[in-house]
Amino acid sequence: MSLLEVRDLTVTYAGGAAAVRGADLRLAAGEKLGIAGESGCGKSTLALALLRLLPAGTRVGGEILLDGEDVLAMKWGRVRAVRWAGASIVFQGAMHSLNPVHRIGDQIAEPILLHGRAAPAAARRRTGELLELVGLPAARAGAYPHELSGGQRQRVMIAMALACDPRLIVADEPTTALDVMIQAQILRLIERLVGEQDVGLIMISHDLAVLADTCDRLAVMYAGRVVEEGPARQVHEDALHPYGRALSEAFPRIGDPASRFAPRGLPGDPPDPAAVPSGCAFHPRCPAALEVCATQDQALRPAGSGRRAACVHVAEGAGAAEAEVRSGTP
Known part of the structure; x- marks a missing residue:
């Protein structure tokens, strides 16, 4: 049984904005899954839906199975x-x-006490252990958030996430606004802790390179749907869907003069969730779009080597080398 299984998840905000439109994901214990996409593609909405943290009035459909139990059906x-x-x-x-x-120590201890995991004295000891686990001295438990650096505060958030020994951790852009050195430290910390604690990790980011370096598998979201999924390195280096390839090419590659002197981006923005285009939602921005793309949406289909992609150019069961989409031409 998978630790987490998301089946045909739909999320529609009050007012009719469909932020997630039929997402399917699966995660095993000890596995690291990255979710990538531009702002407005539904990544954070999906993360909030996993723990039912969405605002009142939001309509949610499908299933979110955590250890086989549907989160959406829970009291x-x-x-x-x-x-x-x-x-x-x-x-x-x-x-x-x-x-x-x-004080940060009180905030880390709060979920421990609320869940009855320990008495107050033991919760304080556990707080010190958690701070040391994430690389901070136990004595910092008495500090207020403003007395810590950005990287230290992010470590506190990770300590809080680990406080009750969860089976699943969702990290939504955990390195936003951090400098590259601190970002690297936080990513290595998360990777180490997931391995040591044997928990499942979902990490959300717009940066495919970060996810490819940290995660086992990678899912690319666009307009509320997963349009590509597979081994993280393969998706980053040899994307089958035009959108995944555009995200990858938006970042210069070290040692590649072509990407350094001629960086490639993607014009336009993701569609408004309340006005998603008909057919494939990506077709107005796609350099390889066909006429059929404007009228027929594409479901995720097997694309070889544990990969799936939702593109008319990806033949059923095709491997990366056989996918026409790599050329960017119809």
């Missing part, structure tokens, strides 16, 4: 029991997630 008491203990989340922007008037 609220069961949902509160699952949060932190079964699955936890590391939000982007730790300064906005931490309470500025509470």
Whole structure:
């Protein structure tokens, strides 16, 4: 049984904006899954849906199976029991997630106490252990969030996520606004802790290179749907879907003069979730679009080597070398 299985997930905000439109994902214990895409593609909405953290009035359909139990069908008491203990989340922007008037030690201890994992004295000891686990001295438990650097605050968020020994951690842009050196430290820390704790990890980012370096598998989202999925390195280096390839090519590659002197981007923006184009949602921006792309949407289909892609150019069961989309021509 998978640790997490998302089946045909749909999320529609009040007002009719369909932020997620039939997403399917699967994650095993100890596995690291990256989710990539531009802002507005549904990544964070999917993350919030996993723990039912979406605002009131949002319509959610499909199934989210955590250890075989549907999160969407849980009663609220069961949902509160699952949060932190079964699955936890590391939000982007730790300064906005931490309470500025509470010491960080109290904030880390709070879920431990709420879930009855330890008495107050033991919770304080556990807090010190968690801080040291993420590379901070236990004595920093008495600090307020503003007394810590950005990287240190992000480490506190990771310590909180680990406080109740969850089976699943969702990290939503965990290195946003951090400099590259601190970003590398946080990524290595997350990777090490996931391996040591044997938890499943979903990491969300717009940066394919970061996800390819950290995760086992990679899913690319566009307009609320997963348009490509497969081994992280393969998706980053040899994307089958034109959108995945455009994301990869948007970042210069070290040692590649062509990408350095002629960086390639993608014109335009993802569609408004309330006005998604008919057919393949990517076709207005796609350099390889055919007439059929404007009228017929494409479902994810097997594309060889544990990969899936939703593109008319990807033949059923084709390997990366056989996919016509690599050439960018119809």
